[in-house]
Amino acid sequence: MIALLRTLMGVSVVGGLVVVVLWSENQMAVKTPAHIHFHAHARDSPENSPLPSLISIGKEVVTRKPTTATAAANVAELTRLSQTLMLVPNLHWLVVEDAVSPTRRVLTFLDTCTVPHTYLLGTASRKYKGANKPRGVSNRNAGLQWLKGHAKDGVVYFADDDNTYDYRIFNEIRSTRQVSMFPVGLVTRLGVSSPIVSNGKLVGFYDGWVAGRKFPVDMAGFAVNFRFYLQRNGPMMPYNVGFEEDGFLKALKINPEDIEPLADNCTKILVWHTRTVKSMPALKMPEKERVTKTNLHYLKEQIVFQMSHGLS
Template sequence: MTFFFQKVIRIMFILGLHSIPSCLGSWRHADRMPLKKKHILAFVVIVVPVATLLLQASYYGTIEPLVAPGQDIGARGIGTVRIFFPRGNKEHCTKRVYVRPPPWSHSLPTIYVITPTYTRLVQKADLTRMSNTLLHVANLHWIVVEDADKKTSLVGNLLKNTGLNYTHLNVQEVEKLTSRGSRQRNLALTWLRDTFGVNDSHHGVVFFGDDDNTYSLQLFDEMRYTEKVSVWPVGFTGAMRYQSIKVNALGKVYGWKTRYAPDRPFAIDMAGFAVNLKLLLSKPKANFRLYNVDVGQQETRFLEDLVTIDDLEPKADNCTKVLVWHTRTEKPPPFFSGADPSIET
């Protein structure tokens, strides 16, 4: 703040120098002015500029602690505010950079979004789109797990530049599994169990969000206070316009709206549920199967280790609204060679 007030004083001094001639010219005729006009002139020339500058100083002083460099948890809004005076006759400039998520709140449960990812042409585009959504969500920690033998600079630099709270992990699929991403999700679950204890006071919810989906911000508000497992519809999946959950008049889940294997114990999509962190920590054997799992059974086997259908909490207006969609990015056509390979796309 000391630096900023020095700038304010400098601005006041410069404005004062520029206003002296006009002030003098005005006051030469002050004797001919009525008293009321004298007061108005003094107010306009002196009080208004000073009050405006002090208000600006107060405003920037309020937000400056939120954007101090080196913070692990930033505040989305004005990330950098600089007022400077270039040499010459150029006007002063103000630069604002918007890079941070909302301020962290100790009263809100943390949302842990687990995202498996793998190298492909549209990987950076998908992760960028998803990060721009997550930047709007308070108290969010993004766990990104690469299917790779080592962490790539593409993903590492992207995560670093988002300003999000994140954990970057990697594990390579050494063999073709029935369900892509299972090993990566399990590694993220291991990280959570190694980081938090079941008796910790930390409150949170875990959501499995793939990088090629589209998410409404309302979805994160819906899942944040999950007590055990919350559920909701998913758009464009299971050969349907949307796949949903049957909810009775008492608000209890009793079945599934899906064309594919509706008799599954949990006929639900990976993007259609969230799990309370403490419940997950209390069930150390709850993981995704790597072998001998039929298509569409991965979610069922995982949830069977956690809850029964009676424990499910329908969200999104009793599962009448779609807040997440499978919008997989189309694979680009073949490209001609000759482009600079060092430029990431």
């Protein structure tokens, strides 16, 4: 991680909106040297995006033992999210992967991705295990750390790549002065997690899991002005399962009444916590001529396989 950041130090400061997608995948990793990788994406570096605003999007990373099944849906999810981000002007996407080395399928995807982006590794420490392992924290913190070296202002937003975003939420987020909040659909048995707003002011929270949190909100339900974040000494996300959002927001030393409600005073759902059904790893293609000498040879590279199987 440190070596990778050093490679990027030459990149100029981001003036505005940056998106971090906190991405995790440990499968199919290829040992691409870091400098080659970053070179490949330098054309999309913040230098080429004048005055972007600042957004951070985080991927809820896979469990401690990620399966190839999870990896299989990743390119589809990245494709879908990138197409939403294509509709948003002045946006920079930080794709942060929880992997020890860059992942081939992610690099291949980014090669033709037209959304201005930067790719980072945010590898999780091995000290957290099982249910105690906070998911996505290392990615988000790697994104925040990178922003501290490259951005002065803008708005940061953490999002998962399987969530659904109405692209209009990004335009709303842009106005965030300190911390803004808005409803997230399809969360817990309540179907929605939202601030409760009365007369334009936040007066409480409607969330299926309160658990003594000061800010019972979903990771996808708030955005932070980056200049304000720096003024509050730029805290990292805590490694505390279930309390990541709360710990981060408390560290920003804000009061609930200061929160800026978006989405028409939190009356509209513009973000949904959708999840993609994880398919099983595919059965392997046989080494027949029909595979090796046809288009199937190329498709093989795009599939996550488990074991060998006969051609039907």
